[in-house]
Amino acid sequence: xxxxxxxxxxxxxxxxxxxxxxxxxxxxxxxxxxxxxxxxxxxxxxxxxxxxxxxxxxxxxxxxxxxxxxxxxxxxxxxxxxxxxxxxxxxxxxxxxxxxxxxxxxxxxxxxxxxxxxxxxxxxxxxxxxxxxxxxxxxxxxxxxxxxxxxxxxxxxxxxxxxxxxxxxxxxxxxxxxxxxxxxxxxxxxxxxxxxxxxxxxxxxxxxxxxxxxxxxxxxxxxxxxxxxxxx
Amino acid sequence: xxxxxxxxxxxxxxxxxxxxxxxxxxxxxxxxxxxxxxxxxxxxxxxxxxxxxxxxxxxxxxxxxxxxxxxxxxxxxxxxxxxxxxxxxxxxxxxxxxxxxxxxxxxxxxxxxxxxxxxxxxxxxxxxxxxxxxxxxxxxxxxxxxxxxxxxxxxxxxxxxxxxxxxxxxxxxxxxxxxxxxxxxxxxxxxxxxxxxxxxxxxxxxxxxxxxxxxxxxxxxxxxxxxxxxxxxxxxxxxxxxxxxxxxxxxxxxxxxxxxxxxxxxxxxxxxxxxxxxxxxxxxxxxxxxxxxxxxxxxxxxxxxxxxxxxxxxxxxxxxxxxxxxxxxxxxxxxxxxxxxxxxxxxxxxxxxxxxxxxxxxxxxxxxxxxxxxxxxxxxxxxxxxxxxxxxxxxxxxxxxxxxxxxxxxxxxxxxxxxxxxxxxxxxxxxxxxxxxxxxxxxxxxxxxxxxxxxxxxxxxxxxxxxxxxxxxxxxxxxxxxxxxxxxxxxxxxxxxxxxxxxxxxxxxxxxxxxxxxxxxxxxxxxxxxxxxxxxxxxxxxxxxxxxxxxxxxxxxxxxxxxxxxxxxxxxxxxxxxxxxxxxxxxxxxxxxxxxxxxxxxxxxxxxxxxxxxxxxxxxxxxxxxxxxxxxxxxxxxxxxxxxxxxxxxxxxxxxxxxxxxxxxxxxxxxxxxxxxxxxxxxxxxxxxxxxxxxxxxxxxxxxxxxxxxxxxxxxxxxxxxxxxxxxxxxxxxxxxxxxxxxxxxxxxx
Numbered sequence: 001x002x003x004x005x006x007x008x009x010x011x012x013x014x015x016x017x018x019x020x021x022x023x024x025x026x027x028x029x030x031x032x033x034x035x036x037x038x039x040x041x042x043x044x045x046x047x048x049x050x051x052x053x054x055x056x057x058x059x060x061x062x063x064x065x066x067x068x069x070x071x072x073x074x075x076x077x078x079x080x081x082x083x084x085x086x087x088x089x090x091x092x093x094x095x096x097x098x099x100x101x102x103x104x105x106x107x108x109x110x111x112x113x114x115x116x117x118x119x120x121x122x123x124x125x126x127x128x129x130x131x132x133x134x135x136x137x138x139x140x141x142x143x144x145x146x147x148x149x150x151x152x153x154x155x156x157x158x159x160x161x162x163x164x165x166x167x168x169x170x171x172x173x174x175x176x177x178x179x180x181x182x183x184x185x186x187x188x189x190x191x192x193x194x195x196x197x198x199x200x201x202x203x204x205x206x207x208x209x210x211x212x213x214x215x216x217x218x219x220x221x222x223x224x225x226x227x228x229x230x231x232x
Numbered sequence: 233x234x235x236x237x238x239x240x241x242x243x244x245x246x247x248x249x250x251x252x253x254x255x256x257x258x259x260x261x262x263x264x265x266x267x268x269x270x271x272x273x274x275x276x277x278x279x280x281x282x283x284x285x286x287x288x289x290x291x292x293x294x295x296x297x298x299x300x301x302x303x304x305x306x307x308x309x310x311x312x313x314x315x316x317x318x319x320x321x322x323x324x325x326x327x328x329x330x331x332x333x334x335x336x337x338x339x340x341x342x343x344x345x346x347x348x349x350x351x352x353x354x355x356x357x358x359x360x361x362x363x364x365x366x367x368x369x370x371x372x373x374x375x376x377x378x379x380x381x382x383x384x385x386x387x388x389x390x391x392x393x394x395x396x397x398x399x400x401x402x403x404x405x406x407x408x409x410x411x412x413x414x415x416x417x418x419x420x421x422x423x424x425x426x427x428x429x430x431x432x433x434x435x436x437x438x439x440x441x442x443x444x445x446x447x448x449x450x451x452x453x454x455x456x457x458x459x460x461x462x463x464x465x466x467x468x469x470x471x472x473x474x475x476x477x478x479x480x481x482x483x484x485x486x487x488x489x490x491x492x493x494x495x496x497x498x499x500x501x502x503x504x505x506x507x508x509x510x511x512x513x514x515x516x517x518x519x520x521x522x523x524x525x526x527x528x529x530x531x532x533x534x535x536x537x538x539x540x541x542x543x544x545x546x547x548x549x550x551x552x553x554x555x556x557x558x559x560x561x562x563x564x565x566x567x568x569x570x571x572x573x574x575x576x577x578x579x580x581x582x583x584x585x586x587x588x589x590x591x592x593x594x595x596x597x598x599x600x601x602x603x604x605x606x607x608x609x610x611x612x613x614x615x616x617x618x619x620x621x622x623x624x625x626x627x628x629x630x631x632x633x634x635x636x637x638x639x640x641x642x643x644x645x646x647x648x649x650x651x652x653x654x655x656x657x658x659x660x661x662x663x664x665x666x667x668x669x670x671x672x673x674x675x676x677x678x679x680x681x682x683x684x685x686x687x688x689x690x691x692x693x694x695x696x697x698x699x700x701x702x703x704x705x706x707x708x709x710x711x712x713x714x715x716x717x718x719x720x721x722x723x724x725x726x727x728x729x730x731x732x733x734x735x736x737x738x739x740x741x742x743x744x745x746x747x748x749x750x751x752x753x754x755x756x757x758x759x760x761x762x763x764x765x766x767x768x769x770x771x772x773x774x775x776x777x778x779x780x781x782x783x784x785x786x787x788x789x790x791x792x793x794x795x796x797x798x799x800x801x802x803x804x805x806x807x808x809x810x811x812x813x814x815x816x817x818x819x820x821x822x823x824x825x826x827x828x829x830x831x832x833x834x835x836x837x838x839x840x841x842x843x844x845x846x847x848x849x850x851x852x853x854x855x856x857x858x859x860x861x862x863x864x865x866x867x868x869x870x871x872x873x874x875x876x877x878x879x880x881x882x883x884x885x886x887x888x889x890x891x892x893x894x895x896x897x898x899x900x901x902x903x904x905x906x907x908x909x910x911x912x913x914x915x916x917x918x919x920x921x922x923x924x925x926x927x928x929x930x931x932x933x934x935x936x937x938x939x940x941x942x943x944x945x946x947x948x949x950x951x952x953x954x955x956x957x958x959x960x961x962x963x964x965x966x967x968x969x970x971x972x973x974x975x976x977x978x979x980x981x982x
Contacts, residue, residue, distance in 0.1 A: 082888065083890025099646055
């Protein structure tokens with residue numbers, strides 16, 4: 001199994017205000033799978049993604065990627081893990097504001113031994129003519145494309161997407177989803193996407209539905225739709 | 233209802249405790265030091281100003297070569313419009329330690345003494361000693377010491393109001409309270425010393441006091457002519473030009489101005505630090521501000537809210553600073569002056585002036601600068617805040633950087649340009665810190681160098697100045713002539729010039745006797761003179777001018793002097809052929825009657841400047857060194873931390889991307905490191921130049937010459953101290969970067 005989560009628990013606060021956000025998550029994702037984590041606000045899906053991404057740590061349980069357990073890793077190893085295996089896309093893009101578009105992507109490329117060609121990628125993302133602009137000179141969709149470019153350029157094993165269309169309009173959202181799907185298909189990248197948009201589950205290989213910190217449903221999607229076919 | 237936003241203040245303070253603690257300490261340090269200084273300075277200035285009337289300080293003093301009779305005195309008093317007071321003294325050598333003690337008799341009418349401790353002399357062997365001189369030789373009330381073979385008992389510690397700075401001679405560059413002191417004995421005690429070293433000195437008071445220095449100068453010039461017509465003058469020193477009376481007062485006034493200028497420069501830098509930090513807080517809290525504005529909070533309410541913490545910090549710093557100033561620093565600052573000057577007793581009281589200067593004005597500076605910056609920033613619409621877009625007008629365009637430059641270097645350049653305002657403040661902070669540090673480090677080697685140069689370039693071990701020609705058998709003695717003239721440069725205050733007549737084959741002064749005059753290198757350097765220039769000098773106690781052409785320079789680094797052929801000297805000054813009045817000698821001349829020797833110029837006389845400056849400035853220089861370091865650390869830390877705080881989300885994002893702490897430090901801390909180190913390197917010569925210019929300006933108003941020369945080691949020490957200070961900051965910053973959580977990047981996704 002490529003990505004394995006076992007009995008992941010995470011709580012916040014102490015005493016009476018203690019809230020158990022994840023109550024023992026078991027999940028297995030195959031290499032190259034497109035997995036959607038679905039659920040309402042407070043279900044624990046973003047917390048779970050952050051734990052997979054090494055941004056947060058679980059109180060108990062473990063995550064292993066290709067047999068490597070993140071719990072056994074020190075800070076340095078964890079950094080290396082993120083550097084080598086992960087690409088991250090956030091709802092609010094999180095671009096570096098004082099770098100131009102090309103430089104934001106190059107920041108990702110710097111981390112990889114075999115990065116994708118930056119200019120080619122910018123062309124693919126439709127950003128080449130904007131490459132000298134600062135992030136705040138672009139629309140939300142263009143900024144999100146840049147964030148995708150930054151995540152993809154290092155050719156990661158896993159692409160973690162946290163509500164990547166949450167701040168975008170319908171049309172732009174579909175463009176972004178199509179882009180992620182293309183990458184998934186073209187490079188065989190494993191994608192884990194958190195969303196509260198129920199429609200997106202239809203483009204995934206695996207759908208994991210969370211509520212109150214527990215997995216309610218975990219199934220393989222037999223009737224995958226293309227992005228164009230998605231409606232919400 | 234109380235402003236609910238106040239509840240955020242505690243949290244904001246906790247979040248940025250380090251920053252506010254440093255700013256608070258900065259205020260306490262600055263306001264404490266300056267208010268302590270101003271309070272003690274004000275107390276001393278008041279006491280000093282009052283002392284002229286309280287102790288009846290003279291309008292001037294003059295010395296006759298021979299004591300004039302009663303009729304001459306009355307004649308001078310009548311024609312000169314003055315009252316003369318006998319104020320004879322005897323310069324005696326102390327046996328218990330190496331020094332000259334100027335002994336006066338009782339002073340009941342003029343230049344009365346201020347008693348610090350003990351009592352005035354009542355027995356013949358009693359002496360009341362100057363406080364500083366006593367302190368420097370470990371003499372207390374009840375101590376005894378030997379003077380010219382006699383034992384004197386210290387009965388009192390006093391301040392001589394006409395010797396607040398212990399200048400032995402008015403032509404001295406610097407006073408010397410170690411090798412020279414003053415004491416008062418009873419009249420009978422005075423008479424019991426032999427008259428070998430008796431000086432017929434009189435102090436005078438005008439019948440009608442002059443109104444200001446200009447009138448005092450006019451009156452004294454008239455008086456000098458009157459006196460010179462009636463008796464042979466040895467010395468004539470009007471009070472307005474007497475350094476022994478006025479140096480301390482001027483220094484107290486000048487220091488006050490300098491320290492206030494320093495305070496306000498620091499406050500402006502600090503205010504800009506505040507502006508930069510507050511702007512960073514606003515950027516960080518843009519969404520909160522946007523929400524509050526959208527909810528109906530007025531701009532004024534938001535401005536007031538963000539003004540509160542800086543102003544509370546300043547208020548707290550000002551309160552503690554004033555307490556520290558009145559309790560601890562006042563004594564420390566006063567000690568610096570009392571360690572240099574023989575001032576009268578003074579008292580400290582609450583000074584409204586000090587409060588306004590040290591607290592109110594800085595408060596207003598900070599308030600206005602912060603208010604202006606915040607008000608301007610908060611004119612943006614709530615929507616812009618909500619969108620975290622704090623740009624004004626058109627969106628900022630990115631300038632292009634050559635893509636051949638590696639991404640990490642471009643990243644650093646972007647960080648540099650993004651934070652350029654912060655870096656400019658850092659550079660000013662470095663200049664200010666350096667200036668203080670430089671000032672603290674430069675004196676010791678400069679004084680050592682001055683002393684070494686002076687000693688190495690002495691004409692002879694001793695120069696004996698005679699009252700009248702006398703022969704000696706001392707083998708090394710060489711006859712020469714000397715007189716004193718005054719400079720007449722328009723831009724500068726007149727000062728004494730020693731004019732030497734040198735015999736043709738002198739073994740002591742080797743100069744070309746080619747018609748013109750040779751001037752000392754001190755003279756050349758101080759006034760920027762060159763070969764071929766003409767100089768006009770004038771009589772000290774007359775109005776005859778002498779014009780000389782400069783034909784050469786003689787390496788004599790601390791004395792303003794002119795050298796010429798002795799025959800030319802005699803011709804110029806109407807002396808008989810073969811005239812001489814000084815001996816150069818490398819040995820002690822013992823076969824000339826002491827009464828015929830007016831003074832001796834030895835190594836001690838020439839090096840008293842460096843000795844006194846070392847003594848009076850070493851304490852304060854240590855303070856300067858530490859203050860410079862603290863200034864360095866605080867300014868760089870505050871601003872560099874700000875750059876880290878401002879980029880916390882980007883740093884967090886780069887961590888998420890997989891950058892190691894080392895790489896991130898390489899981006900965010902190393903950019904500051906490069907700026908700091910380059911600034912330290914580049915600004916050092918600038919600071920050297922600035923200090924040199926200030927130094928030259930200050931020393932132009934002093935008699936004699938003190939060369940501004942900075943040792944390379946001072947530069948190196950400054951740079952190393954800067955680097956060490958910065959390393960400390962960088963260490964803390966590196967830890968700060970390490971502490972930024974990965975989750976920071978998620979914050980704007982709330």
